[in-house]
Amino acid sequence: MAGVLETERRTFERLRADLVRTDHGKFVIIRGEEVCGVFSTEDEGLADAYRRFGPRASFYLRRIETDEEEVPIHFGIFSAAP
Amino acid sequence: MTPQPERAFRLAFHGLFVPVRFTVNTEQEAALLATEGRTPDPVPLLAMIDTGSNRTAVPPGTFARLGVEPMTDDRIEVAGGQSLRLPAYRGRLLFAGRGGEVVEVPATAVEMSLGTRLECIVGRDTLQHGRLAYDGREGVCGLTLKGVDIALHEPPSEPA
Numbered sequence: 001m002a003g004v005l006e007t008e009r010r011t012f013e014r015l016r017a018d019l020v021r022t023d024h025g026k027f028v029i030i031r032g033e034e035v036c037g038v039f040s041t042e043d044e045g046l047a048d049a050y051r052r053f054g055p056r057a058s059f060y061l062r063r064i065e066t067d068e069e070e071v072p073i074h075f076g077i078f079s080a081a082p
Numbered sequence: 083m084t085p086q087p088e089r090a091f092r093l094a095f096h097g098l099f100v101p102v103r104f105t106v107n108t109e110q111e112a113a114l115l116a117t118e119g120r121t122p123d124p125v126p127l128l129a130m131i132d133t134g135s136n137r138t139a140v141p142p143g144t145f146a147r148l149g150v151e152p153m154t155d156d157r158i159e160v161a162g163g164q165s166l167r168l169p170a171y172r173g174r175l176l177f178a179g180r181g182g183e184v185v186e187v188p189a190t191a192v193e194m195s196l197g198t199r200l201e202c203i204v205g206r207d208t209l210q211h212g213r214l215a216y217d218g219r220e221g222v223c224g225l226t227l228k229g230v231d232i233a234l235h236e237p238p239s240e241p242a
Contacts, residue, residue: 004152004169005169042172043109046109046153047109047112055116056149059153071136072156073136073156073157073159073168073192074134075135075158075203076135
């Protein structure tokens with residue numbers, strides 16, 4: 001799955017500092033290199049994206065937070081450290 | 083509401099499993115119904131309840147079975163201190179209540195191969211919507227989500 005949403009992820013990383021400063025805690029929708037909108041909730045972002053781009057559109061939804069705030073995945077059975 | 087013990091079996095032997103169905107999020111379902119007149123069939127999975135996990139994992143190919151694409155990604159830290167980003171999709175887990183009810187819980191899932199004996203993980207992102215009771219001494223457990231007692235998976239017969 002390498003490369004899926006890669007352009008959008010890079011766009012987010014490029015804009016992250018500005019987004020954190022203006023819309024921390026909200027959700028952003030990105031397509032390609034374009035920010036399509038910032039929303040208070042994930043559900044609002046999803047509804048807007050499907051309405052504007054269609055039910056099978058590809059887009060990137062991301063919570064606006066700093067890298068340090070991002071909680072990584074932990075799968076207990078795999079991530080237990082000795 | 084305290085979950086009522088549902089099953090009495092050797093939890094330490096079998097682990098705790100629950101049948102679930104993974105499906106599209108509510109917003110996409112509404113958009114699909116409005117434009118295509120139908121929605122994809124939910125994907126049935128047998129999930130292990132894992133309080134050590136903070137996310138939901140579904141088997142590779144699940145998104146394709148639903149006809150959807152990842153819409154976000156999630157960071158996972160691997161051996162050596164490195165991290166990877168896994169594509170993820172914000173969908174819903176559907177649980178069957180013991181009285182036939184269907185309980186929906188939003189879940190952002192990553193696709194991940196978990197081996198031959200495990201296909202899905204339900205973690206604390208889902209458990210935060212309910213209560214899990216575990217009595218290891220009695221070998222009983224119960225799961226309540228949104229006030230509904232959930233039907234757990236009955237394990238296979240134990241070896242003699």
